[in-house]
Amino acid sequence: MRAVFIDRDGTLGGSDQIEYPGEFTLYKGVEEHLKKLKDSGFLLFSFTNQPGISEGRSSREQFRKELLGFGMDDVYLCPHKPSDQCRCRKPAAGMIEEACYDYHLKLNECFVIGDRLKDMEAGIRAGCKTILVRTGSGEEALLQLEGDHEGIFIHNVASDINEAIKWLLRSL
Structure with missing residues (x-):
């Protein structure tokens, strides 16, 4: 199975700050492009760090309901603070590994779209x-890449998620 893992804040919509369910809005054209991905046979997963859950600012269920409503097939989220040092919080791959187990994914056929x-x-x-x-x-993030970030290889840089999805579909 092929899948696309999509970050929430700053990628699907919103800004570079955490916006809680009810405040968050998708960027223009995103729902249409997500549908094109699904129609091409991809599973869509949101994978997002949301420490506000552990602080009581929102709930796992509110985030899941919102993201599933945008067309995601499933939602993987980390509710932990950075200081918790869990294995699910990005940059760890725990959320992706969990989805791989749940859906029997071929990770070399999967994509990650994000802004960080x-x-x-x-x-x-x-x-x-x-x-x-x-x-x-x-x-x-692009400015940081010009610094000392060895080992980070980005397959494509896109102006926004809509352009990212267009590139992904053209590259198949």
């Missing part, structure tokens, strides 16, 4: 192809 280097690192660690978008924190 930690999204790219999680994808690389899992063996996925990576696409960095310039929305959200994407421009900052």
Whole structure:
């Protein structure tokens, strides 16, 4: 099975800050492009760090309901704070590995789309192809790449998720 793992904040919509369910809006054209991915046989997974859950600002269920409503096949989220040092929080690959187990994925046929280097690192660690978008924190991530970030290989840089999906579909 092929899948695309998509970060939430700054990638699907919103900004480079966490916006909780009810405040978050998708970027223009995203639902249409997500449908094209699904129609091409990809499973769609949201994978997102949401430490506000452990702080009581929102719930796992609220995030799941929102993201499934956008067309995701499943939602993988890390509710932990960075200090918890869990194995699911990006840049660790735990959420991707869990989906691989749940859905019997071939990770070399999977993609990660995100706006931060930690999204790219999680994808690389899992063996996925990576696409960095310039929305959200994407421009900052590109500047960081010019620094000392050995081992981070990005397969494509796209202006936004819609362009990322177009590139992905053309590359098949």
